[in-house]
Amino acid sequence: xxxxxxxxxxxxxxxxxxxxxxxxxxxxxxxxxxxxxxxxxxxxxxxxxxxxxxxxxxxxxxxxxxxxxxxxxxxxxxxxxxxxxxxxxxxxxxxxxxxxxxxxxxxxxxxxxxxxxxxxxxxxxxxxxxxxxxxxxxxxxxxxxxxxxxxxxxxxxxxxxxxxxxxxxxxxxxxxxxxxxxxxxxxxxxxxxxxxxxxxxxxxxxxxxxxxxxxxxxxxxxxxxxxxxxxxxxxxxxxxxxxxxxxxxxxxxxxxxxxxxxxxxxxxxxxxxxxxxxxxxxxxxxxxxxxxxxxxxxxxxxxxxxxxxxxxxxxxxxxxxxxxxxxxxxxxxxxxxxxxxxxxxxxxxxxxxxxxxxxxxxxxxxxxxxxxxxxxxxxxxxxxxxxxxxxxxxxxxxxxxxxxxxxxxxxxxxxxxxxxxxxxxxxxxxxxxxxxxxxxxxxxxxxx
Amino acid sequence: xxxxxxxxxxxxxxxxxxxxxxxxxxxxxxxxxxxxxxxxxxxxxxxxxxxxxxxxxxxxxxxxxxxxxxxxxxxxxxxxxxxxxxxxxxxxxxxxxxxxxxxxxxxxxxxxxxxxxxxxxxxxxxxxxxxxxxxxxxxxxxxxxxxxxxxxxxxxxxxxxxxxxxxxxxxxxxxxxxxxxxxxxxxxxxxxxxxxxxxxxxxxxxxxxxxxxxxxxxxxxxxxxxxxxxxxxxxxxxxxxxxxxxxxxxxxxxxxxxxxxxxxxxxxxxxxxxxxxxxxxxxxxxxxxxxxxxxxxxxxxxxxxxxxxxxxxxxxxxxxxxxxxxxxxxxxxxxxxxxxxxxxxxxxxxxxxxxxxxxxxxxxxxxxxxxxxxxxxxxxxxxxxxxxxxxxxxxxxxxxxxxxxxxxxxxxxxxxxxxxxxxxxxxxxxxxxxxxxxxxxxxxxxxxxxxxxxxxxxxxx
Numbered sequence: 001x002x003x004x005x006x007x008x009x010x011x012x013x014x015x016x017x018x019x020x021x022x023x024x025x026x027x028x029x030x031x032x033x034x035x036x037x038x039x040x041x042x043x044x045x046x047x048x049x050x051x052x053x054x055x056x057x058x059x060x061x062x063x064x065x066x067x068x069x070x071x072x073x074x075x076x077x078x079x080x081x082x083x084x085x086x087x088x089x090x091x092x093x094x095x096x097x098x099x100x101x102x103x104x105x106x107x108x109x110x111x112x113x114x115x116x117x118x119x120x121x122x123x124x125x126x127x128x129x130x131x132x133x134x135x136x137x138x139x140x141x142x143x144x145x146x147x148x149x150x151x152x153x154x155x156x157x158x159x160x161x162x163x164x165x166x167x168x169x170x171x172x173x174x175x176x177x178x179x180x181x182x183x184x185x186x187x188x189x190x191x192x193x194x195x196x197x198x199x200x201x202x203x204x205x206x207x208x209x210x211x212x213x214x215x216x217x218x219x220x221x222x223x224x225x226x227x228x229x230x231x232x233x234x235x236x237x238x239x240x241x242x243x244x245x246x247x248x249x250x251x252x253x254x255x256x257x258x259x260x261x262x263x264x265x266x267x268x269x270x271x272x273x274x275x276x277x278x279x280x281x282x283x284x285x286x287x288x289x290x291x292x293x294x295x296x297x298x299x300x301x302x303x304x305x306x307x308x309x310x311x312x313x314x315x316x317x318x319x320x321x322x323x324x325x326x327x328x329x330x331x332x333x334x335x336x337x338x339x340x341x342x343x344x345x346x347x348x349x350x351x352x353x354x355x356x357x358x359x360x361x362x363x364x365x366x367x368x369x370x371x372x373x374x375x376x377x378x379x380x381x382x383x384x385x386x387x388x389x390x391x392x393x394x395x396x397x398x399x400x401x402x403x404x405x406x407x408x409x410x411x412x413x414x415x416x417x418x419x420x421x422x423x424x425x426x427x428x429x430x431x432x433x434x435x436x437x438x439x440x441x442x443x444x445x446x447x448x
Numbered sequence: 449x450x451x452x453x454x455x456x457x458x459x460x461x462x463x464x465x466x467x468x469x470x471x472x473x474x475x476x477x478x479x480x481x482x483x484x485x486x487x488x489x490x491x492x493x494x495x496x497x498x499x500x501x502x503x504x505x506x507x508x509x510x511x512x513x514x515x516x517x518x519x520x521x522x523x524x525x526x527x528x529x530x531x532x533x534x535x536x537x538x539x540x541x542x543x544x545x546x547x548x549x550x551x552x553x554x555x556x557x558x559x560x561x562x563x564x565x566x567x568x569x570x571x572x573x574x575x576x577x578x579x580x581x582x583x584x585x586x587x588x589x590x591x592x593x594x595x596x597x598x599x600x601x602x603x604x605x606x607x608x609x610x611x612x613x614x615x616x617x618x619x620x621x622x623x624x625x626x627x628x629x630x631x632x633x634x635x636x637x638x639x640x641x642x643x644x645x646x647x648x649x650x651x652x653x654x655x656x657x658x659x660x661x662x663x664x665x666x667x668x669x670x671x672x673x674x675x676x677x678x679x680x681x682x683x684x685x686x687x688x689x690x691x692x693x694x695x696x697x698x699x700x701x702x703x704x705x706x707x708x709x710x711x712x713x714x715x716x717x718x719x720x721x722x723x724x725x726x727x728x729x730x731x732x733x734x735x736x737x738x739x740x741x742x743x744x745x746x747x748x749x750x751x752x753x754x755x756x757x758x759x760x761x762x763x764x765x766x767x768x769x770x771x772x773x774x775x776x777x778x779x780x781x782x783x784x785x786x787x788x789x790x791x792x793x794x795x796x797x798x799x800x801x802x803x804x805x806x807x808x809x810x811x812x813x814x815x816x817x818x819x820x821x822x823x824x825x826x827x828x829x830x831x832x833x834x835x836x837x838x839x840x841x842x843x844x845x846x847x848x849x850x851x852x853x854x855x856x857x858x859x860x861x862x863x864x865x866x867x868x869x870x871x872x873x874x875x876x877x878x879x880x881x882x883x884x885x886x887x888x889x890x891x892x893x894x895x896x897x898x899x900x901x902x903x904x905x906x907x908x909x
Contacts, residue, residue, distance in 0.1 A: 039705065046533040048513040049785060051499070066493040071516040080496070087492035090569050094488055121532070146707045146828070151663075156557075181707055181828055188828040190707070199719050227674060257486050258588055259624060261631075339491055373824035380852075382624060382631045387672070387855045387905045389824070389833025406831060406857050408905025410674075446674045446905045 007052070008168060011160035013077045014056050018121045018162050023059040023099045024081065025161035025295065028052070029336050034121065036128035037149035043125055055336035058084040062093040066339045096321040100297045101330075102164035108291045110284055116172040116199035117154045121414050124150055127176070127205060134209035141220060142213045146179040146190060150205070157294075165296035172198055173287065176205040182216035189391075189403075191216025191373070192237075194290050196287045196431060215370060219391055222405035225447035231366030231421070232396065232409065232443040233359055236428040238369040239435035243347060243388070245375060245413060246277065247433070250304050250343040251330075252319035261309055261384040261413060270310045271417030276350040277305040279314060281329055286346025288432035294340045295331040302328045308417075333406055348434030352423030357441045361398040368393045368400050369409060384413035390445075408446045414438055449474050450500075452545050454520055455603040456501060459542045461527035463605055466537030467504040467511075468606040470527075473742060474500040474518065475784040479596035480565065484572040486588065492565060495596075499784035502530045508704065508770050509533070512787040543607035550739035551746040552730045556643030557613040560595035563644050569595050571619070571647070575656040579623050582660035585667060587631075588624040591656075595644075602744035610744040616735070616889065617646050618878070621655050625663035632669070632852070634662025634838065635819075638891065639878040642733040662819060662838050665850050671838065672854030672904060678814035679856060679899045680807055680842060683875035686894030688820045689834065690725055691795045693860040693883070697827035698752055698760075699778070699790040699883075700767035701706065709830035709860055710758060718757045719864035722800050722897075725753040727762055729777060729793035735878040736794040736891035743779035743788050750776045752795075756865075764790040782886035789884060794891035800870025804896035807869045809845040816840045816847050816855060817903055823856075830860035855905045863902055871896035 007028040014026035030052035037217075054077055055068040065088030067080040132148035152174035154365040160166050175196040182189045193211035197203035215237075234242070254260035262270060271277075281299025282289055292298050295317055303311050315323065316331035319342055332343025360368070369392040380386065387410035393400040424437030455472055462470035477497040483490045499516035500523055511533020513526040523625030558625075572591050579589040595617045602610040636658040640646040681689065697708040710718065719725075727749035729737050738747055743765045751759045763771070764779030767790060780791035808816065816839060823834035836854040840847045876893040 042507075043509050043533065045509065045787060046511045047787060048529045050515045050517075051785065064491050066491050067495070068493070069496045070498050072496075076496070080494075087494055087565070090482075090489060090492055090565055092488035092490070094490075111874065133906040144706055146705055181705075188707070188709075190828050253538055257590075258626070337495055337497075338493065373826075380633065382633055383852075385853045387835065389831075389852045389855065389857050389905075405829075406903060407861070408833070408855055408857055408903075410855075410905060412855055444674075446903075 005159035007156060008305055009161065010054050010072065010077055011158050013074050014054065014081050015160045015162055017078050017081050021060055023162050025057045025099050025159065026054055027294065027336055028054045028158045029155065031153050031155035033151065033153040034124055035149060035151040036124050037127040037147065038132035041129065043128065046125070050218065053336040054080065056080050056084045057339050058088050059099065060088050061098045062095050062097050063088040063091040064097050065091060067339050080426045087235045096318055098321055099161050099163040100165065100295055100317040100319060100327060103298055105167050105292050105298050107169065108282065108289060111169065111171040111198065111289060113172045113199040116152065116174060119152070119200060124152065126351050131178055131205050131209050134206055135180050135213055138210055138213040139217050141182045141217050142180050143183065144181050146181055148178045150233060153173050159296040161296065167292050167296050169291050174200055174203055176203055176208045176301040178209050178212035180212040184219050184220045186412055187220060188373045189216050189219035189222065191219065218393065219403045219405065222391065222403035224406045225367065225404045225445055227446040229442045229444050231363040232440045232445065233363045233366060233368040234438045234440065235368060235370050236426065236435050236437060238372050239438050240430045240433045241372045241375040243433040243435055247344045247347055250313055252313040252315045252323055253342040255313050256319060256322055258384050260383060265310050268310055269308050270414065271305055271308040272420035273308045274352060274420050274423045275305055275308050275417060276303065278350060279304055279330065279344050279347045281345030283346055286348065286429050286432065286434060286435045291346065293331040294333045297331060299329040299345055307339045314342050315342065316340055344432055345431055346434065348427060349423065349436060351425050351427040351436045354422045354424055356424050356437045357398065359424055359437055360395055360400065362376065362422055363439055364398070366395045367404060368395055372409065386411065406447060410444045416443065418420065449476060449599065449601050450518065452609065454523065456542055456545060458523045459603060459605045461524050462502050462504050462531050463540035463542060464531050465534045466540045467506040467534040468506045470540070471499065471503045471743065472603045473784055474601040475598060477596055477598045478561070479594065482568055482572060482593045484576055485590040487576060488574065489569055500526065501784040501786055501787070502526045504530045504534055505766055506534045508766050510766065514785050516719050532762060540605060542605045545603050545609040547609045548606050548744065550612070550738070551903065552732065553739055554641045554733050554737055556632035557645040558643040559615060560617055560644050561597060561908045569858065571652040575621055575652050578653045578656040579621065579660040582657060582663045583625065585625045585627045585664050586623055586660055591619065591621045594618050602740065604744055606646055608744040610740045612739045614641060614738060615643055616641055617644065619652055619655055621659040623663040625667055627667050630665050630667055633668065634659045636662065637878065639735045640733050641735060641737050666838060667810040669850035669852035670888060672817065672851035673841065674905060676901050678811050679902050679904065680811055680814060680816045681894070681897050682818040683873050683896055684877035684893060685817050685820050686797050686897040687892030688877055689893045690797050690894060691792060691890065692823045692825045693830065693832045694725065694752065694864060695792045695795045696825050697830065697860060698762055700761045700763045701790050702827045703761055704767050704770065707828045709827065714758050714760060716758055718758050718861050719753050719756040719868040721756040722870040723753050723756050723864055723867055724798045725796065726751050726798065727778065727792050727795045729829060731794050734790065734794045734891050735889050741777045741779045742781045743775065744776045745777040745779065746776045751800045762790050762792065764788055780888050786886045791883065791888050792881065792890050794893065797894035797897065799872040799874050799895045802869045802871045804871040804873050806844065807871055807896055807898050808847065811842045811845060811898060814842040816842050832860065833857045857903045857905060863899055866900045866902065867897055868900040869898040
């Protein structure tokens with residue numbers, strides 16, 4: 001069977017096979033990934049990957065069917081369309097099911113870097129080895145890593161629909177990750193860091209190694225804190241974990257299904273006046289920038305919370321129709337295997353004016369949290385209650401001091417947002433979420 | 449999916465520069481997912497996945513290349529790419545491929561693929577009806593039905609030829625209950641390596657009731673107590689804790705990286721003498737079971753703790769070769785797109801001598817945990833944290849009011865040593881375990897058990 005090299009052709013075949021009363025969209029993607037991990041001065045693993053696939057969304061009489069196929073031939077694309085058609089017949093009719101109309105899309109050429117796409121494997125291996133070497137040579141207490149790796153991807157997406165959408169773009173991404181292990185007197189502590197960039201020349205992997213080392217070593221000698229209500233400083237690593245909970249609550253999908261703690265609060269104060277929370281699919285400061293979302297709607301900027309007031313929710317075409325508003329360009333899917341839901345792009349807290357040193361001075365007697373675990377399980381996205389495990393450091397005399405372990409931090413999301421007493425000037429992006437250092441006036445910290 | 453001649457050619461190409469072994473993993477997976485939400489069948493997704501991965505081992509290092517093309521060109525290209533990870537050397541041998549007999553076969557009596565999608569839609573409708581009828585406080589129901597058949601073919605340079613078909617089925621139900629501004633959720637999601645006969649034992653209506661009861665009960669929850677106290681874990685939940693706190697640090701790659709609290713401690717008593725824990729991929733039709741692992745090794749039962757004494761680790765091929773032991777059949781991968789790593793299958797704490805009623809009656813004050821929301825462990829220190837999604841106070845030996853916002857934190861060895869009662873009412877809990885970016889189906893299981901002292905994080909007194 002003849003193979004087809006072009007994504008747009010694959011997507012086009014599905015659209016051509018649509019019947020008169022059907023709306024059909026094909027989402028085609030392909031990616032080439034390399035990952036290298038290093039351990040004890042050698043390459044631990046080297047992975048090359050090539051993948052592509054097509055997902056087909058079919059709407060007939062308000063009923064939605066979906067089918068996908070990995071690396072399909074043209075014939076298999078038509079078969080997938082037939083399966084989507086059968087599925088649609090069993091789905092419930094929903095008047096808001098629709099494909100977006102075609103809109104002009106402004107490309108973002110900076111997402112694709114030719115140098116990165118052409119990077120040779122030897123260079124990637126040397127970065128992974130260097131990452132591990134840097135991590136185990138920075139501090140005598142850190143002699144090994146749990147993980148040190150470099151990875152990159154060159155990918156392309158094409159979307160075509162009976163609604164006239166016909167768009168594609170390519171991107172390059174690379175990243176470095178280190179999880180360092182610090183040891184002293186039989187105690188082991190792990191510290192983690194991660195950075196992502198569009199090309200190797202912009203990836204500061206040395207700082208990834210250094211940060212992981214510092215964050216593991218400073219936890220050595222950790223003790224359990226006493227229980228009490230104290231000022232809490234969330235560093236960007238810890239803060240980013242909480243943003244995930246907020247992202248779910250700000251999706252119109254959650255709101256419309258009564259699964260959001262923000263459901264009835266549009267226009268009301270939901271946080272401290274210091275808090276402004278933004279989703280911006282076009283800013284190049286964030287790694288998740290893209291010219292259009294996962295159903296071909298141009299991306300944009302949405303202020304979700306402005307100076308503490310809830311202004312908007314994130315929408316895709318479906319939720320926008322249901323809510324009688326416009327899509328914010330936040331259709332998101334987990335690849336070609338799933339139809340689009342609602343998700344964030346670059347989702348971040350606008351940085352404030354307060355230097356971190358001032359925040360530490362304001363938090364005297366409190367705790368700096370550097371890592372939280374179990375947010376995904378320990379936080380209830382609907383009620384907003386959470387109680388999560390944390391590691392961190394006591395704040396004494398305007399500086400971080402004694403390390404703390406087996407600590408839990410409990411509060412509710414609304415209480416936490418209202419309790420924001422300072423926002424740092426050190427915005428840092430982790431994949432798609434970004435947050436500066438944040439001071440919460442008071443939270444319950446339990447140890448004992 | 450592939451003939452032996454081509455498989456042999458791929459393996460020889462992969463060993464062109466030597467290395468300690470080469471392996472080809474080919475997969476075809478067809479699946480159906482149906483999602484009900486907000487009273488509507490929102491979507492039916494039908495999927496067809498396929499691809500192949502070629503791995504070349506070299507000490508504990510490896511090269512891995514995969515593609516979702518299965519034509520000879522693509523496979524040979526992947527083999528060359530994987531071989532490139534190995535330093536230049538003499539070509540390695542490829543032994544004639546011989547089919548292996550499975551130690552256990554997990555058969556679907558009534559294959560899901562033969563059941564019309566309309567029947568599966570009807571099960572979801574039933575779930576929606578039952579959950580909504582459970583209480584007027586039920587606000588929202590979402591449920592997903594999924595079945596899949598994963599056909600794998602594994603060929604290795606030392607002559608293994610393994611073919612297996614793994615039918616999986618799962619029904620997950622999430623219920624949201626609300627009253628007077630309080631909102632709570634409840635989830636239940638039994639799953640098996642089976643056909644639709646799975647629902648004879650786990651009727652959709654019963655799953656809906658468990659999820660609805662969980663959400664509605666928690667509406668009355670007060671703040672959880674905080675501090676150290678006895679905690680009684682309901683059947684299955686001890687298994688979830690065992691998986692996270694003990695299981696992960698017993699995976700040989702974690703130990704090899706010197707990131708495990710159990711490293712070098714085999715033979716030592718590191719849990720209460722009441723604790724015997726196993727990892728068992730041979731349990732018929734269990735969610736985490738298989739006939740062969742994803743490296744072609746037969747499924748087996750591995751004793752991890754015997755009467756509290758640490759017995760051994762869970763190995764994949766790379767780590768077993770390094771330690772000079774046999775693989776325990778724990779080499780698993782999410783798909784052809786992932787190299788195998790040591791993973792749990794069904795990790796269970798076995799029944800003990802007590803009765804659950806007696807365990808509760810002899811607990812003066814504490815917390816009874818009926819659902820954990822998942823958790824995280826630092827395998828290096830053994831520190832862990834778990835959210836409690838359904839829990840109750842124990843007062844005067846009786847289960848009293850529900851509590852919210854609780855979590856459990858502790859260290860693996862201390863907590864497992866503090867187990868002072870194990871009952872005889874074993875049950876399981878199914879989930880998808882994530883590690884190194886790979887999700888695989890795992891089972892957990894345990895009877896009712898009590899931890900004499902553990903830190904409960906909460907906001908109440």
